Amino acid sequence: MLTIVCIFLALALITSGNSYVKGFFTSFLLTPLQQVAAGGTTAAGDALTPPKSLEELTEENKKLREENKRLTDELVDYYDIKNRNEELNRFYNIKAENQDFTLVTAKVIGRDPLENFYGMTLDKGSVDGVDKDDPVMTENGLVGIVSEVSPKSCRVITILCPDIQVGVADKKTDDNGVLSGRAELSDKGYTVMNNLSEQNKAETGDIVVTSGYGGIYPDNIKIGKIKELSSDPYTSMPMAVIEPYEDVRTTGSVAIITDFDK
Amino acid sequence: MKRLRVIRYIIFSIEIVVAYILQTTPYLLPEVYGGKAVVLPVLALSISVFEPQIPSMIFGAVCGSLTDLSAAGPIGYYSVGVVIICYIVSTLMENYVKTNLASVMIIALACIPLMLFVHFLFYYLFVGYVDAWTFFVSHYVSRIIYTLAFVPVLYGLNRRVSAVLRSE
Structure with a gap:
């Protein structure tokens, strides 16, 4: 009897200051036993539950x-x-x-197979305040202009289309020109800045923005950067190939500028 | 018989709606070498193979008008063009030509490229876009071939519809 009491006292002394020893007993002896017991009582409880x-x-x-x-x-x-x-x-x-812009967000709901320059149909129309010739843009830059409006939808021609004419300017050098599409470049997603002056100082990489001339487009809307400078093969005037910031071939949602300060 | 005809026309109408959605919804039909299929005129042609002139022309007018509506520009070219093609096809099939896939393919090979080529002439070449012929090769040729690929499919579908719903 005294021996057993002494053994337990010794154990108490050992484990009181030694968490490793206590942990050993707990993890490898007591815990498995508790797990088996708990599992057993749970199973018994489930079996007894009607x-x-x-x-x-x-x-x-x-x-x-x-x-x-x-x-x-x-x-x-x-x-x-x-x-x-x-x-x-x-x-x-x-x-x-652009605090003065009145914007209407819209989604692209249609791209017709007969449309050659990636024109699109949007899900907003005249009932939403959209009008013909309203500019269309995304957060990356200009996409195009509204060409037809119906009450609940509108069609947009893009900046890749030869029918569009946008007054633009080189942001760095202030050289003005007119942005219009070209058939051979539209598949690559590029457009063209025409009517550059002979004395232009435009360089590759310059940012091109809308100039605001004509009053159709607000000024300073980003369009893209100059990819290449060359001469127009038909008029011999200097021209710049523009790589738009927004890939209009895959645009999914846009903002239509229904009003702005002119 | 009248009841079967009504059911047939309802099925054709549903096909027109599906074809319109297929044709205009972005990313539904993949673009192949710069061209997408123009499904509605092909559908109108496949309907007119099995129907008399008046219904063929009506379905042709609907398909053509929807094609014009979804494309940029005024309603007119496809509305009129598809009606004429449907009338001719219906008359041929009713009186002169045996209705089978070979004859339909030959007619489609004549009509569809002609229609798309004339579209290119009026809406592209005569407008004065530069490099028109390069554009024709890069866009219209693939569009024509892709569109023709739908002819056997739609012919088979409408042949089945007509066979099941034409007589008891």
């Missing part, structure tokens, strides 16, 4: 289905709101930089 009736299971299944549907609907709404939020965030910066 099974649910068919009506209870059906009712529970119905409630879970309804809950699942509600959560799925909420998830769909969440993604809608998230996408809308991302879209509005993208165009928030445009509005922040």
